[in-house]
Amino acid sequence: MRRLAATLGLIAAVAGGAFALAQSDIFDPAAIAARERDQLIDAKQQSAAAMARSALLEKQAVAAVSEADRLKKRSAALAARIQSAEADISAGEARVALVSRRLSAQRARLAEQQQPLLELAASLQQLSRQPPVSVLAQPGSLTDIVHARAVIDAAMPVIERRTAGVRRELAALDTTRRQQGIALQALSSSKAQLAQRRDALTRLENEGRLRSRELMSSAQLEADRALGLGEKARDIVELMDSLEADSAVRAELAQLAGPLPRPRNPAVAEAGAAPSTAPAEAEQTQGAYRLPVVGRIVTGLGEVNESGVRSRGVTIAARPGGQVVAPAPGRVSFAGDYRGYGKIVIVDHGGGWVSLLTGMIALSVGVGDTLDAGAPVGRAGSDDSRITVELRRAGRPVDIVAMIG
Structure with missing residues (x-):
């Protein structure tokens, strides 16, 4: 029972x-x-x-x-x-x-x-x-x-x-x-x-x-100057300020009028001459910016990391070997190793707008290259890679969230 x-x-x-x-x-x-x-x-x-x-x-x-x-x-x-x-x-x-x-x-x-x-x-x-x-x-x-x-x-x-x-x-x-x-x-x-x-x-x-091999000589001179600025700069902010000053000088030189041929009738030419207008400054508008790599955002602008340092940009956890692209059109002002940041790229967008990309293990651009938005610039590391992007305007950090399209 x-x-x-x-x-x-x-x-x-x-x-x-x-x-x-x-x-x-x-x-x-x-x-x-x-x-x-x-x-x-x-x-x-x-x-x-x-x-x-x-x-x-x-x-x-x-x-x-x-x-x-x-x-x-x-x-x-x-x-x-x-x-x-x-x-x-x-x-x-x-x-x-x-x-x-x-x-x-x-x-x-x-x-x-x-x-x-x-x-x-x-x-x-x-x-x-x-x-x-x-x-x-x-x-x-x-x-x-x-x-x-x-x-x-x-x-x-x-x-x-x-x-x-x-x-x-x-x-x-x-x-x-x-x-x-x-x-x-x-x-x-x-x-x-x-x-x-x-x-x-x-x-x-x-x-x-x-x-583009025929342009290597002039590009090498500019790259050497950029690397020299990187060695002299005390930190990465000073390097970006120096490159921004160089960009401003270059923009002013580009606006200077070249020598004009002597007109046949100076009086007529002088009367019909239109006032020269300087090119408008480039502006980063809403939706004109993009994140440079696929991944998950782990740190935002202004957040404090474990070391107590306040972030000046956005840090993204990328895939091993992830493709890094230009976040907006511009010209490469610096491309190479920088102490404590791995391989970095600084892109001058004009009008005082500058982007800094750090944490890459390989680069595919050089100083002087003109980039379209989305152009490949480098690759992320193999393990636990962190790509940081900073957008600056006139030396001050800008939150890129409002700019992302």
Whole structure:
């Protein structure tokens, strides 16, 4: 009778709802970790935005008149496609993590549901093997046996429903396994696309270097001067101030009128001469700026880091080897190593606007290069890379959030 009582106890547990299923949580977004969900959404948005930029740049490259301009647009379009592939990889990793988390939860829930059912099945099997005479010979009254039979008959429909729920759980588990395989396959495809696009960009950059070889002498002189300023500057802010002063001088020299040929009739020429107008200063308007790398913002302007230093820009956690691009059109004032910052690039946008990009491990631009928005400038490091971008106007930091398009 002790075995019979144990069996009845298991049946009561089943009938009492110990195996209540939470199948609504299997694909419920609310049950997914918020951080992983946000990473997946952000990565998909970044990928779509990068592909839209690439399509626009490809159209501009086709419409370009000069070969140099066409090469720049193609490079920027490829860089955007690289960033799209990087975002796809981030999205794929987040998707795999979500599916794996769901798979683990389903396995744990299934194991919890299966154990009591296995024990119940074993007890019922042992009970069914005993002949009725031996059951009657055991201590206890006939009323107990009748009661047990009634409980078993009432519990069987409940047990059938619960086991049906376990079967549905097994089917959902199989579906999740297939989803995991699809997510892993998509992640592998994104990685292959990234490698192909990086190779194509490298070939395009080498082609551009060969075509601009005749300008190397003057560019080298300017690069040497910029490196000299970097060695003399006490810190990176002083370096940017010096380069800004150089930019202002260069802009003033560019506005000076060159020698004009002597007119045949000076009186007529003097009367019809229109007043010269200086070119308007460049302005960074809302939507004209972009983040230079795909990733997650970890530090904003004005935030204090662990060392107690207040940030002058935005720091982004980039993917290993992530593609870094120009946040806006401009001219490279400095490109090279700088103490404590890794390889840096300073871009002069004109009108007193300057961008500083730090934390790169490789550069693809040099001093004097003219960049379009989205042009490739370098690569992030291999592990735990942090790319910082600072936008300054007349020597003062500017919050780029309002500028980002």
